[in-house]
Amino acid sequence: MRLVSLDRITEARRLLEGVVRITPMEHARDLERVHGGPVYLKCENLQRTGSFKIRGAYTRIHGLTEDERGRGVVAASAGNHAQGVALAASLLGAKATVFMPVHAPLPKLAATQGYGADVTLHGDVFDDTLAQAIAFAESTGAVFIHPFDHEDVIVGQGTAGLEILEQVPEAATVLVPTGGGGLVSGIAVAVKALRPDARVVAVQAEGAAGFPPSLAAGRPVRVPHPHTMADGIAVGQPGELTLAHVSALVDDVVTVSEESLSRALLLCLERRKLVVEPAGAAAVAALLEHPDAFRTPVVGVLSGGNVDPLLLLQIIRHGMTAGGRYLALRLRVPDRPGLLAAILTRVSELGANVLDVEHRRISGALELGEVEVSLSLETRGPHHCEEVTAELQRAGFTVLT
Incomplete structure (x- = not known):
C-alpha cells in the first residue's frame, strides 16, 4: 500500500497557512525531573476547534x-x-x-x-x-469524510509534524495520542523523512488499543468493546491505510491506564495551566506511566482540549485519587461526647482538609458503646496519606481497612 509523501505534507502546509494556527510548544520543566532531559508539549488543544482535526x-x-x-x-x-x-x-x-x-x-x-x-x-x-x-x-x-483512513486526512495531520521539528529540531522522541491512527501516521511521515533517527511512539488507552493486535495480525483487528474515558481515541479498529503507515514508520506503540490519563489531565491543568481532554493527555500519561522508556528531548502532542465540564470534574477527582491526593478512612472509636471534634481537630493539625464526614452507630462490626466514623480527606500526596493514617493510629484510634 502506498504511503503519503513528505512533498504532499509540505504542500498541505502551504494550503493551511492562515487556516490553522501554528500551535505553541510548551517547555514542561516539571516533567524533566522524572526523565532527566528536556520535555516539550505541542499544544494542539489550542488549535482552532480545540484539536488537530481541522x-x-x-x-x-x-x-x-x-x-x-x-x-x-x-x-x-x-x-x-x-x-x-x-x-x-x-x-x-x-x-x-x-x-x-x-x-x-x-x-x-x-x-x-x-x-x-x-x-x-x-x-x-x-x-x-x-x-x-x-x-x-x-x-x-x-x-x-473519514476521520482518519484517507490520504488527504493523513497529509493534513502531518503538518503538525513539520511544526514539531521546526520548534524542537533536536527532538529524539515524539509521543502521539492515537485512536484510528491518522495523526500519528501523518506525524511519522514528516518526522521520519526529516529526522529518521528520531523515534515516533503511538500512545493508546489500554481499554481501546487496536494497534497492538492489528500489528501482530498484519491486518486491522477490532477491539470487541473499546472502553476508556478518552473518547477522542476510543476507536475499536484502525484503518487499512493508517495500519500500513504505523507498521512502516512508527517505532513503538504503548498503552496507558485510566489512572494515568486522569493524572495527566490534572497535571496539565495544575502545572501547565492547560485544559486538555483525556485523549489529548495521552502523551503525558505515557510520560508518567513509562518514566524511563523515552529518549530525550521528548515532545508529547496534546491533541485536543474539548472536554465536557461535568466529565472534567469527575476526571479531576479521579486524578486526585490516583495521585494519592484523596484519603478515605474508617475509624472505630468509643461513643463519647467530644470525640468526633477531637478527631477532626487532629486531622486539621496534620494539614489534611476534611471533605466529608459520616458518623454511624449501627453496624454489625461494632461493639457496644462504639461508633464508626468515615472521613474523606484531601491530602498533599501519598506520603501525607501515610502520615495522617499513622498519626491517627498513634492517637489511639482504630483505623479500619
Whole structure:
C-alpha cells in the first residue's frame, strides 16, 4: 500500500497557512525531573476547534471537486472530527451534515452546530453512528469524510509534524495520542523523512488499543468493546491505510491506564495551566506511566482540549485519587461526647482538609458503646496519606481497612 509523501505534507502546509494556527510548544520543566532531559508539549488543544482535526478535515474537503463540494459532506464523530469538518466545510463553502452518538457531550454538540453543520443524533455506540453516516452518503451523494483512513486526512495531520521539528529540531522522541491512527501516521511521515533517527511512539488507552493486535495480525483487528474515558481515541479498529503507515514508520506503540490519563489531565491543568481532554493527555500519561522508556528531548502532542465540564470534574477527582491526593478512612472509636471534634481537630493539625464526614452507630462490626466514623480527606500526596493514617493510629484510634 502506498504511503503519503513528505512533498504532499509540505504542500498541505502551504494550503493551511492562515487556516490553522501554528500551535505553541510548551517547555514542561516539571516533567524533566522524572526523565532527566528536556520535555516539550505541542499544544494542539489550542488549535482552532480545540484539536488537530481541522488540519486533516480542511485538506480533505479542499481536495474535493467543485461538484463533490456542491453535494455536501458528511461525517460521523463524537466531537473533535465533527467540529473540524464543520468548520472546514464552512470555510470552503460546502454543506456539512454530521452524525453524532445520542450521548455525545452537549458542549461538543453545540460547538459543531455553531460551526454551521446540521447535526443528527443517532446510535448508542459509535459503530451505529458511523453506519448511519455512510448510509446517508450513499443515499444523498454527499461525500463521506473519514476521520482518519484517507490520504488527504493523513497529509493534513502531518503538518503538525513539520511544526514539531521546526520548534524542537533536536527532538529524539515524539509521543502521539492515537485512536484510528491518522495523526500519528501523518506525524511519522514528516518526522521520519526529516529526522529518521528520531523515534515516533503511538500512545493508546489500554481499554481501546487496536494497534497492538492489528500489528501482530498484519491486518486491522477490532477491539470487541473499546472502553476508556478518552473518547477522542476510543476507536475499536484502525484503518487499512493508517495500519500500513504505523507498521512502516512508527517505532513503538504503548498503552496507558485510566489512572494515568486522569493524572495527566490534572497535571496539565495544575502545572501547565492547560485544559486538555483525556485523549489529548495521552502523551503525558505515557510520560508518567513509562518514566524511563523515552529518549530525550521528548515532545508529547496534546491533541485536543474539548472536554465536557461535568466529565472534567469527575476526571479531576479521579486524578486526585490516583495521585494519592484523596484519603478515605474508617475509624472505630468509643461513643463519647467530644470525640468526633477531637478527631477532626487532629486531622486539621496534620494539614489534611476534611471533605466529608459520616458518623454511624449501627453496624454489625461494632461493639457496644462504639461508633464508626468515615472521613474523606484531601491530602498533599501519598506520603501525607501515610502520615495522617499513622498519626491517627498513634492517637489511639482504630483505623479500619
